Amino acid sequence: MRDFALAPSAVTSLGGGLADSVFETAELRPTLPVLARRPDPASPVWEEVTAVELRDQVSDLARGLVASGISPGHRVAVMARTRYEWTVLSYALWAVGAEVVPVYPTSSRDQVEHILRDAGCVAVVVEDEQGVMTVGSVCATLPQLRHVWQLDAGALAQLVERGALIPPTTVDSLRRIVLPDATAVIAYTSGTSGRAMGCALSHRALASPCDTLLAGWGHTAAPPGEQASVLAFLPFSHVYGLMIQGLCIRGGILMGHEPELGEAALVSALRSFRPTYFYAVPSVFEKIYKNFLRTAQQSGRGALFERAAGTARDFAEALERQRTGRGSGPGFDLRLQHALYERTVYRRLRAALGGRVVRATSGGSPLSRELSLFYEGIGIYVHDGYGLTETAGGITMQPLGAEKSGTVGKALPGTVIEVADDGEILVHGPSVFQGYVGDEAATRAALHGGWLATGDIGHLDAEGYLTITGRKKDVIITSGGKSVAPAPLEQRLRAHPLVHQAVVVGDNRPCVGALITLDPEFLTHWRAALALPGDAPGREAREENALREEIGRAVAAANSAVSRSESIRVFRVLPEPFDVASGLLTPSMKLRRDAIVRHYAFEIDAMYQARSRPGRRSAASDPAADWDDSDNVFR
Template sequence: MGGAVREFGVPPLEAVPRAGGLADSVYEVAQCDPRLVQLSRRGPDGETWQPVTAAQFRDEVTGLAKGLLAGGVRFGERVAVMARTRYEWTLFCYALWAVGATVVPVYPTSSPDQVRWILTDAQATAVVVESEDHVMTVGAACDGLPLHAVWELDAGCVAELTALGRDLPDAEVHRHRRVVTPDSVALLAYTSGTTGPHPKGCVITHAHLAVECDTLLACWRDVLAQQGEQPSVLAFLPLSHIYGLMVQVVCLRGGVRLGHQPDLAPAALLPALASFRPTYLFAVPYVFEKLYDGARRTAQEAGRGKLFDRAAAVAVRHAEAEQRRHRGEGLGPGPVLRAMHAAFDRPVYARLRAALGGRVRHASSGGSTLDRELGLFFAGAGIVIHDGYGLTETTAAVTVQPPGRPRFGTVGRPLPGCAVHIAADGEIWVRGDVVFSGYHRDPGATAAVLRDGWFATGDTGRLDEDGFLTITGRKKDIIVTSGGKSLSPQLLEQRLRRHPLISQCLVVGDSRPFVTALITLDAEAAEHWRRERGRGVLAGREAAVDRALHAEIQRAVSMANSAVSRAESIRAFRVLPGEFSTADGLLTPSLKLRRGAIERAYAAEIEELYANS
């Protein structure tokens, strides 16, 4: 590594919790401030938000917990939850924790085979599903499994269970809750799995989540909201993923008002953000990319495209100057740059902030690395994104950019209580109280990644002199061409995704003579591009072979290639007729590419690329 930092750690803020489980916070907050608005639920009209106080939520959790006990759930049993992000997901989660059960999140678009694998491996005794379709999926997958109940949210199972447990004394719930310890298992969180035939169940305890969330609250509370406001967060990431679950627990432990939005497509998400008006945003790079592309497209449709592009360039320059000032390497933006930045605020930056509800000034990004220029743009527009890094095995974030000291292009420094080590082969190892206990019923896989207290992540990276971590790739994703050239595909893929027309990109080339790429288009951006040029709207395969569009993508590929050597450059590409999605199994729940699955699904297209080049 040529003298680079090999290891960096930060002392913990406080010790691991000595007693109690995650559900205790529901009762503690309600006792301290029963009228605090702890959550907001969508009203009957689907647009307004109805407050749920801490006392109301406590009573709902207790009522449902009594119903679960009456319905046969026992201490230590595993209950799966298969639903989109909605209020009842959180309610069931805390009711299950209150009776000492373990939550097994299942992604709502999972196939019957995936559902069967998870429920069998977890030895689940009951399942909470969202809809009748999910009931049928579970039924098809789990014939013969020892499930004693399948509860459907859309069929009113919360009211039914609450009624079932009405005659049970509240003391029965508290008797179970007080037996829960920090070492009790809170989650069997199955990894989204970019590789491998089956996901592995990560054993996450109450202490793992408590330490993770309390550390984040201690370090980031001051940026969760403007001074004097109650912080609020709209949860739209899947609660079946550790990142979404972490957001939920942060809010419930920290008195942060929590709302739920089941669909993160921009057409559904933006109206929800505008009506909920959060003070902080937890998202993945995909969301920030879509927000940027949507803002640029809206400006172009209003005839202000050139204005937006100039404002974006100024925002990046302004944020870069501020970052240098924070590092002691400059005086910050000069008077001309400050004046230009101020001039663009009302026509451009304020419009972007308004689209998010008008109150967001800070955000977090996780799941994969946020593009450096995108982070600089948002910072220049008045929304500082704290990029972070973590896995299911680390209970979400293990590094985050510290408040007031962002270093865009990195994923920040280790959280207090965590350490990062760069192994000889460049692999990132981490340790701390947030690292999981192991894989459920898989001691071999556990031993392969837990080594003397360190967790070997499978990712590669480097540390700078101040302990900021940069992700360079994933060990298993490293491409070695038949000519012996090694490269990480992420750089090219990230650069290509900067183009507003390109939604996703998979770089291919392992054991091949050169590098190629599979590219998908942003449907709205492609339609706008054609409309601007007076061309007819095309769809599917017709769009993929449109010559003018192909030439535009070729220019984007050439720009991306300028960042790498010729041996690493993309020599040929194919524009695919549709995007990769979680529904077809080509994206993980955190929207990362399932590389092996994509290569298998498009094997014929890949072979054609090499045969015709």
């Protein structure tokens, strides 16, 4: 092993189950607002739910679950978007010792059947009639399944009514026998390759990172004297969303729910809820930045925005040098310029997130250093987090006052990270999962004496900061034997406003290539701004040439940070984005690389064949020598 980093000791260990925090907060701070809900999805008004009200709702629902035969150890699937009922239901299930099995509501029939059978679920809660139909189509193959409850048909109210005769003391008795090491969640991996596997996560594993983050960083989630608030919109079906829910419930952070992931719905919810802390995946932060740029350009202030963005990055970088002991901080001119843009630009940008956000977290995949610096420069520090389903969420954090953009910080207290000789990241700590359900061979392959082999590759610097460079299985090996990690190149490509998604390919090919999709909104704006004269056929040809040149510049910018043998020599722009419905993205918005390569096999072959040039080369020559940096193909 090398690059060893030792974390300090952990916080006090969990004493019971996850549901205890609901009851303890109600006892200690009964009037504290803990959840917020809207009477109507389109309403700008949020009604607060106090700790004692949440406890009563959880207890009443738990009694209904007991009356329906749900017992400790039973597994109940929840197949719904991120909504208020998800939180009440999950804590009610934990209160009676049941195990929650999250299922993405967009999952296919085969995926639903696999998860329900693999986990041995006795009940499933769905959101709407579509969910009922999906589950109904596989019920015949699931003899253990006893109940299908539909949220939109009033299932929770019916359960509460059914449990009216069950005494509250029954729930208290069941809750008190839940042990910290009992399984709380069977979380299925996103399945970027192969069939999803169920990760058994204990109450202790789910609580540990939450309690550690709250103890060390909880005070940074809101301005001094204010209650922190978070808008939950990413799926609770993913461990990232579950971790956010746990942080809010365990830390007394006010949480609102937004089930719609569309841009308009999210913008509206942010402006009305006005959170103090924001969390998302990199694509959301990238989209917000591009929207800022597009809006500025449409109003004729594009140059002003770009100057302000550059100043923000310079200012944040100077602050970083100061806090890491490598500089004296922003100079007088930079501070003056930053103050000017604060009054004219930055505060307006923060208003798009509600105007109260002080810090944020990005997770799911690496966030670019440039984007992190931009957000810090406008007044919102974005921590790039790292964690896996198998670690119940985050396992690193930026040290306060010593944050370093471009890294995911250091190991959380109580967690130890090592990097193996081949670059694979290994993790040991209280949040590591119990194993894969029904798959001992896979569990043995992942766990070695309590150490989790993450499958991610990266490195630790001399101070213990971790940088993620990609997934071990995603590394591309060209026909010339060059190993290339695709994630950094893809990240740099997405930095261009026109690029929506990018997948780097090149296994057993003479050079690295890329499949690119375009951001439809920015493309429309770009075309309108181009405003080429002339007749339609000629204008369209010139527009395509201009677009080709612009994407070529994006590729050149990505290539500027790598060697020639690692650079993208060919690319193809695809007519439509990768999405979940086509099976090319996971529900957590990760690329299904194998599926994408299979789906676009013809286009990939054509991309390479179109630019290949026969010729003689010596055995010692570069296998990619006949491939120009400017090679590109539009579909």
